[in-house]
Amino acid sequence: MRTEEEWAAYTKRLLKAEMTKRGVTYDQLTERLAALGVHDTSVNIRNKVARGKFTAVFFLQCLEAVGCKTLHVAED
Template sequence: MARKDDPQTVEYETRAKNLLKAELKRRGVTYAQLAERLATMDIHETERNLNNKISRGGFSAAFLLQCLEAVGASSLRLSE
C-alpha cells in the first residue's frame, strides 16, 4: 500500500483533485450545489466537508465517481 507522503501518491491525489475541481468549474457547480446533488443520491456531505475533502485530494475513487455522476459527467479527460 502506498504511503500518504509518497511522492507518487501525492501526485495522483493532486491530479484527482484538479480533475474534479476542473469538472465542477466547467459545469458551474459550486460545493453547495454539489452537496445538494449528492443528497439526492442519498450521499450526505456538507459544503464545508466537500471543500475540505476535495482540497486535500485524498478521496476515494468511489467519491470521485459519485461527484462526477452528481454533476452529470459522462466522461472524464485525464490529460489535455
Template structure:
C-alpha cells in the same frame, strides 16, 4: 509531463464544477441522491485532504453528469 495522481481527482472535480458554472454548494446538493450527506465545509475538508475514495469521485462525476472524462493527453 508527470501526472500528480494525488491531486488529479480533486482537480478534475474542480474543473468540472468550473466548466458547468457551479459552486461547491451545488455539488453538495447534487450528491444527496447518491447517499452523500455533506456540508460545504465537510466537502471542502474532504477535498483538501485529497484522500477520498474512487467511489466518492465517481459519485461526484455522476452527480455532475460527466459523460466523458479525459485524464491524460
C-alpha cells in the same frame, strides 16, 4: 513516476475542472450528492476535495452529481 501527493493533486484538479466546466459550486455539489444518497456538509466535501485524497466511489459520485458523462484523464 508520480508520488501519492502528485496523484492526489491530479485527482483534485480533475474534479475541480469538471465542477468549473459546469458552473457547480460546493453548495450545489452537496445538494446534488444528497439527491444521490451521499449526505455530508458542504465544508466536509470542500475539505475532501482540497486534500485530493478520497475514494474512487466518492470521485465517481461527484462526477455523476455534476453531470459528467465522459472524463479525459491524460495530462499533456
